[in-house]
Amino acid sequence: MGSENVPKSSELFQAQAHLYDHILSFLKPMSIKWAVELNIPDIIHNHGRPITLPQLVSALQIPEQKTACVRSLMRLLTHNKFFIIVIADEKEAYDLSPASELLVKGTDHCLTSMVRLLTNPTLVDLYNHLSKWTSGEKLTIYDTTLGKDDYWSFIHQNPLHLKYFNDAMESDSRVVRLALRDCKSVFDGLVSLVDVGGGTGNTAKIICETFPMLKCIVLDLPQVVADLPGNGNLSFMGGNMFHSIPQTDAILLKWILHDWNDEDCVKILKNCKEAVSRNEKGGKIIIIDIVINEKQDEHEMTEVKLFFDIVMMASFNAKERDEENWKKIFSEAGFTRYKIFPIFGFRSLIELYV
Numbered sequence: 001m002g003s004e005n006v007p008k009s010s011e012l013f014q015a016q017a018h019l020y021d022h023i024l025s026f027l028k029p030m031s032i033k034w035a036v037e038l039n040i041p042d043i044i045h046n047h048g049r050p051i052t053l054p055q056l057v058s059a060l061q062i063p064e065q066k067t068a069c070v071r072s073l074m075r076l077l078t079h080n081k082f083f084i085i086v087i088a089d090e091k092e093a094y095d096l097s098p099a100s101e102l103l104v105k106g107t108d109h110c111l112t113s114m115v116r117l118l119t120n121p122t123l124v125d126l127y128n129h130l131s132k133w134t135s136g137e138k139l140t141i142y143d144t145t146l147g148k149d150d151y152w153s154f155i156h157q158n159p160l161h162l163k164y165f166n167d168a169m170e171s172d173s174r175v176v177r178l179a180l181r182d183c184k185s186v187f188d189g190l191v192s193l194v195d196v197g198g199g200t201g202n203t204a205k206i207i208c209e210t211f212p213m214l215k216c217i218v219l220d221l222p223q224v225v226a227d228l229p230g231n232g233n234l235s236f237m238g239g240n241m242f243h244s245i246p247q248t249d250a251i252l253l254k255w256i257l258h259d260w261n262d263e264d265c266v267k268i269l270k271n272c273k274e275a276v277s278r279n280e281k282g283g284k285i286i287i288i289d290i291v292i293n294e295k296q297d298e299h300e301m302t303e304v305k306l307f308f309d310i311v312m313m314a315s316f317n318a319k320e321r322d323e324e325n326w327k328k329i330f331s332e333a334g335f336t337r338y339k340i341f342p343i344f345g346f347r348s349l350i351e352l353y354v
């Protein structure tokens, strides 16, 4: 190597810190899990005002010699913006930040079941086998390591994991309630809506409450919607979106298409088109999903999207898409007009018109 290619020591140390930061980053999810399992966000919330370290340790009812563990945990999570330090009565005390408000149990926007899903040891362990998966013929990491076709076949044979997944999806949907206020025009004038792959109906329930005149059917696999009672303007239907979708004014596809490869997405979208085509005014498909936009998004936003891309590829042989990728599948399914509204944080709402 010529001397001109030898990195300056400052660059080398910067690169080393960058690498170590990444290889130790398994502690990011694990520290959140640690705090949630100790109920720290609940303790601070119930305390009603910022809490000092000794007060927190006392509330945790742990051995006093573990105070240092809690201090280290809180220091890391404060550094990572999960807690904030304030001065109360001349003492440092921890308070919740917007991110840890999402970890207080029993609230409408609580995401602890998403933490439980994404830090589950069985799921996390799979990602030790990414290179084996890539080198082999099997399409998913579930097939490579567990002998299951994909994540769907895994959860449908493991009721506890199915529950973890459905609970996580429900918690995510509750957060949607907040955003619905901003997109009333999307549902204006609709008489009927089918929430395709609507799971246990949490999003549909929110839509039905917000738009009482709208009749909403949740279509999901029979084993997901079995025994779920409808009420008022909400009903459940067991079925398969690859076979048929009932006639309707509009279809909602929330967090569906990123679970499927392009060919399957085109099949789903063609079935959706058929289901809304009889509407005289021309029906529409409402998609809530990720649109990768590396040029415009900030680092953290893109990173979340790229993490999901790997999860989708490893779990389903699917992917996250940029606008070009979306345009391609829309056009193959026979759609020409669409509009993207980036209104759900790292996800967008896409309206697709017949």
Ligand SMILES: C[S@@+](CC[C@H](N)C(=O)[O-])C[C@H]1O[C@@H](n2cnc3c(N)ncnc32)[C@H](O)[C@@H]1O
Residues within 6 Å of the ligand: 152, 169, 170, 172, 173, 196, 197, 198, 199, 200, 203, 219, 220, 221, 224, 239, 240, 241, 242, 253, 254, 255, 256, 259
């Ligand atoms: C990622 S979840 C999204 C659930 C819901 N839309 C939400 O956002 O909370 C995907 C859903 O698609 C459903 N699903 C999978 N295959 C399906 C099929 N062939 N027909 C109908 N639904 C299906 C799953 O059971 C699951 O509820």
Ligand SMILES: O=c1cc(-c2ccc(O)cc2)oc2c(O)c(O)ccc12
Residues within 6 Å of the ligand: 117, 118, 123, 126, 151, 168, 255, 256, 258, 259, 311, 315
């Ligand atoms: O939030 C998730 C997580 C998953 C997931 C994570 C890890 C795995 O090994 C498999 C699946 O899957 C999701 C999904 O399919 C979806 O449509 C939305 C959210 C998530």
